[in-house]
């Protein structure tokens with residue numbers, strides 16, 4: 022018998038391969054702006070590190086502790102190495118946290134809309150979802166989330182910047198929030214897009230971990246570091262919780278291949294900074310464009326924009342016909358578009374303009 026909590030679940034729909042889409046659509050050129058991947062690619066240091074490694078010890082299990090990468094990140098974030106828990110992408114960490122911390126009947130508080138995997142895993146664990154809508158500017162409603170905490174609440178998900186709205190809540194706001202959340206409630210701040218924040222530096226709340234041991238901060242190599250294919254993400258947590266998560270996680274969840282790639286990517290902060298600067302510049306142009314067309318959009322601090330447009334599904338079909346895949350289905354008449362290279366953004370904007378003014 023399939024577990025009751027799972028029987029009626031809708032699956033997360035992963036991206037179709039680019040080769041398949043090209044074939045279906047008869048396209049020679051396709052730019053995928055639907056998954057918030059890094060349009061600037063990957064640091065050349067990653068290629069070099071992989072080539073230097075040359076697939077040694079393929080017959081051996083990888084290092085379960087991910088020692089090299091752990092040390093590098095601990096140094097970079099100025100946290101103790103035993104506060105880090107690695108996963109095959111944040112996907113796995115989201116599953117691991119849910120599996121470890123949520124029991125049947127618990128309440129889990131979420132922003133609406135936000136990344137769908139939090140709800141998926143909460144449901145699998147039999148939790149009751151409490152959705153708190155974003156405010157009229159698309160910003161996570163921290164006061165509303167506080168107000169929805171009950172004795173049954175065990176977990177709160179904060180995606181910052183939030184996917185899909187792109188909006189950012191400040192370090193100060195989260196610090197205040199943490200002082201008001203009961204210590205029995207775990208607050209998970211998913212910082213998948215934190216590198217792209219330019220409105221505040223430093224933007225991360227990793228430093229708050231020393232004050233609040235019910236805080237969990239998530240990071241990934243899939244976005245600014247351009248390593249989505251390698252599946253590397255991690256949680257920064259209190260050492261007590263890290264120990265428990267280490268017990269629940271699969272022992273060899275990161276391949277040496279992934280560790281080597283992530284270590285090389287982490288060592289090339291110049292590449293990351295170049296991407297962040299280029300994205301911020303293009304983001305500004307997008308924002309000016311959307312305002313100019315009088316389309317409703319939210320102020321983004323991430324590597325994507327989210328906007329409302331009539332006949333959004335039709336527009337997405339039109340964009341795909343021209344070789345641009347964007348994300349639909351996140352809200353009626355809303356589209357999410359990953360910020361791409363300048364020439365692609367210009368092309369997409371021209372197509373949107375023609376569509377809207379038709």
Ligand SMILES: *Cc1c(COP(=O)(O)O)cnc(C)c1O
Nearest residue numbers: 110111112136184213241243254
């Ligand atoms: C992309 C994304 C992730 C998943 O990242 P992986 O590390 O590739 O699994 C996690 N959280 C949010 C909000 C994302 O947008």
